[in-house]
Structures are given as structure tokens and as C-alpha cells.
Amino acid sequence: MGSVLRTSMYLTCAANKLTKHTSTAQDRLDYLDFLRCHIEGLKENFPGFIQPSHHLAFHIYDNLELFSAVHHIWCFAGERFIGRLRDIPINHKIGEFEGTLLHSTCKGSAFRRILRRSDCPPLLKYCGQLINKVYGLSKLEGETGESDNIETGQLVETLQKSGALPNQLFQVSTPRELILLLDESTTSIQCYRRCLTPFGNYYAIPEATGKANSYVCFFPDGDRQAEWAAGQIRHIFCENGKTRFAIRRSHPIASPSNKQDPFQLFWNQGFQAKMFSSLFSNELELVEYDWVLAHTARWELCPGKTVCLCLK
Template identity: 30%
Template sequence: MALVSAVMVAEMHHMTPRRRMAYVEYIRQYVSKLHTLFPHVRPRPNKHVAFHIFDFLLLYGPIQSWWCFPFERLVGVLQNLPSNHKFGQMEGSLMKSFIATSKLRRWLNRADALPVIKECKVVFNKAFRNKFKESALFEDVTASRRTPVVTPPDLFSLIQKARVVLRVHTPHTNTMYSHSSTHLSNSLILYRAGGDASRPQSAGSIKYIYDDDSIVTLAVQRQLAALPGTADPFSPYPDYDAQLHSTRLDDDLEEVQLHWVIGHYARWPMSEDVCVVLPLLRKCNDQD
């Protein structure tokens, strides 16, 4: 848990003095307790090197600014290109390709670009659209063609309408949401009840996605809270956002607007009555 907490702190998109100190403290806990828990584990240099990541967090900020994953992906792209089986100067090709694509992206996104360049950008976006954008576009195009169906009884008690247009999926802020009978993981959401940002976030599962006067709305079953007095094994790790909830969902449906949704969460049952709820969010705006 100390190692997981250290990784989560280091991967945050905004770095603060508190987070840097929390990272090095988690690594200290991990290294000091590892050999107590697992005496057979041999010392490795990377445990020492992990302490020095603190220095890089201080010098360069969040690790997304300087980690090697984008370059590793680019290496994979270059290795799959047709060649004469001669690797040549891979590092030089890597750097040239990275700089060329960065310049092209910047050139296409200039505010003062010529009209012909803006037209080229539209063509580029269509040519290299990812699968999510295609599905989102399909959803937007076909939504207006759907016909109302008889409202399910539990949904009728919420919206008081005899017929309703139901959806299977809906995109929102580059994320796809589904109802639970189609894709359970995509139905698990964190949201602000009533749209009140001052209230704690709630967890729930989407049971229906419907059009309410052409506005996409969610009917959600809230994840019930764990019973008072339930032991929380995650309390010593405040940077690991896991929370304990009951495995049961509220029988009553709750109306949730799309702009109230914060994001997805993962759910894992610890026992028959208790489950772990872990937010799947990027922390980039908080300033602790």
C-alpha cells in the first residue's frame, strides 16, 4: 500500500511541496518495511533510485512532463514501419519524428492559421479520428432517430412519463457512459447530488439513460454507505482514495444530469456486505 500510494502521488498532474514530501515518506515506509514482511527479498538498486525521484519532482514537476512512455510508444511505431532490416540511427529517427509531429500539431492549431490550413486540420481530424470519437459521433447522429418506448415502472416513478426515449450509451467529456445491464464498469459513476459542488461526491450505478426534453439524463442507483463502525484498512493511506461502501444499491432511482458527473469509479467486493470504491480520476486542479 505504501508503494501504491507513492506511485499515485507521483502520477498526479499537479505537484506540490506536500505531495513531494508524501512521496518520499511512502517510499521510506515501503523500503523499511519490505524486508520485515519479506525477509527473503534481496536488495535492489531501484529501491535506492526511487528516493531520487523526489529530486526530479522538485526540479521538473509532475512526471508526465518527463517520463518516457510517449517515446516508448513512438519507438513501437517506428519499429513497425517497413524498412530494409537495418535499424540505423534509431535515436535520431525518434527525435526527428517527435519534433516533426510536434511542429505539425502546433502549426495546425495556430489561431492565425490560413483558411486552407484550417481546412487541412478538419481533414486530419477526420482521417485520424479515434474509436471513441467515432462512437460518440454515431451516438449524436442517431439519437434524434430513436422512438419512445413504454417507460419501465421504476423509471416512471421518477419521471412520471408514460413513454421515454432510452439510450444504451452516452458520451460526456471524452468519456463513455453506459447503463449497468450493457456495461457494468461504464455505469459506475461519481457525481455531485443535485449539482451542488459543496456536497461530498456520491457513488452510484446508472440503470437508465434517457432523453428528458432532448436533454440526456441519467437514472442512478446510489451505492449505499458502509455500516457505522466498519474497519477501514485504507485510513493510514490518505493519498489512496479508496472508500468503503455497502455492496447494496439503493432501490430508489435518482435523477443525475450529465454535468453533475465527475467520472468513473472501480468497485471490488471485500466481503458479502462491504465493497471498496476507488475513484478513477485525474487529480490536476487541487492545490494541497
């Protein structure tokens, strides 16, 4: 089992080195080394299972030498663009595709012009800001930036009328177990289904859409020198202007003291994974917002044992 796991992990580490946004000489050499270890593991564990693609994978190193990171040469961006073009409705009329693209472009330009008008509704201007932030778009030449100076009160009033104010949208009632955990006299807390992460994603409770957003890793007691622990967010709440979490920690696996976690060998290669029990503690643990390191991906390796991968 250990040999098979190492064989798979060598391929994972090679892929991590391959898909980095910047490629150094050491990264390229590490890729070759991990790929070689993976192929040797295949020969040992699965004799005869060698394909031409295993040989071709070694030539990716040559492309990295010539063109640097694979993000510069892979076809995903072009394929996504082709997919967008294909999704434009053309009524299956041959010869009218170019005209359809022109009309779609004109519609987009007209919408941008509306956003730049001084009498544009505040809600639309706010949506324009969100689009620019999400897609990294820059302002058009000659755009005055008036959308950045919308009166806060006017914007809040508009969003409240539309029902899109985030705090109202995600707020939930305070559960009894959280009140007991904090203080029975506490009445100033507000609970939410989800909140933003420092990276622009969301932390969420299990009842919210996207249960995987509730799985996180954190530093116990805020000690960043210690190894992180895994757990599940049960409650998100604000108290005195500070966001905090109530988390149920994953149980550790009982194992002999001399037995090392099999994934510990690959931490230095950027694959921070640990094995835990599939069960969570019944006790809630209060965790500050800045103690949380990142989300985790969980994979049930076998009944009772789960692998947690830090996604930072």
C-alpha cells in the same frame, strides 16, 4: 490487515505524487515521506523482503529535483513512437525502412491536402475536425479553416446517410421501469446507451460496450458539501432538453459507528476511496447530469465488500 493496507496505500500515494504533471517542493517531500512509510511497513509486515529497487526508489527524488516531473524524463513517449515505427509494414526487406517511412509520411500529407480542398466531402472534413480534437493537432500553415464552416444541414444529412449520427446510433427504446419512475403519462423522453462526460469520456448503461463506464460517484440531491455516493447508471435519458440518469446506489456497509473507513485516512493525499457493499439498491434514483462527479473504479476486496475509487 490494517497495517498491510496502509503499507500498500503509502506506495499508492507515493506513486500519485510521483506521476503528477507538475512537481512542487512539497510534492517531492511528500513522495519521500510516503516511500519511507511504505518501506517501514514492508520491514514490519514482511521481514527480509527488501530489494535493491527499494533503495533506488529514493534516488528518484534527486531526479525530480533536477528535471521536475517524471513526464519530462520517462521513456513511454519514445517507446510508443518506436512501437508505431515497428508496426509500419516493410515486408522484412533490409535497407528499405527509411523509404517506407517516407512513403507513409507522404500518404499522410496527401490525405491532409484532400481535407484542405474546397471540394472535399463534408463527411471527410468532419472526420478531420474530430482527429484534430482527439489528438490535439493544430491546423497546417495556410489552412483556411473552411471545415469549421460546413453547413449544419448538409453535415447532418451526410451523417444520417452514413448512419453515423450519434443520437441515432446510441438511442434505445424507453424501458417500462423508467416510465413508471417518472410518470406514466411521460412520452417525451429519449433514452440512450451512452452520453459524453464533461471530460470527453462516456457515461454508459451496463448493456453498452464497456460496463465500467456505468460505475459513477455522485452528490446525493446535488449537495456538493456532502460526501459522494457510489452507484451504477441504469438508464440515460433526455427530457425537455436535459440529460438525466436513473442510478442504483451502492449499499453502505453496516459497521460500528466508531469504526472509520480505512481509506478515509488517504483522502487528503488525493486517493478518494470508500468501502461499500457489493450489492446495489433495487430502487432507482433520479440524478441530474451535473450531480455526477466522475467515474469510479470498483475492486471487490472480499465477498460482499467493494472498494470504490473516485477517478476525478
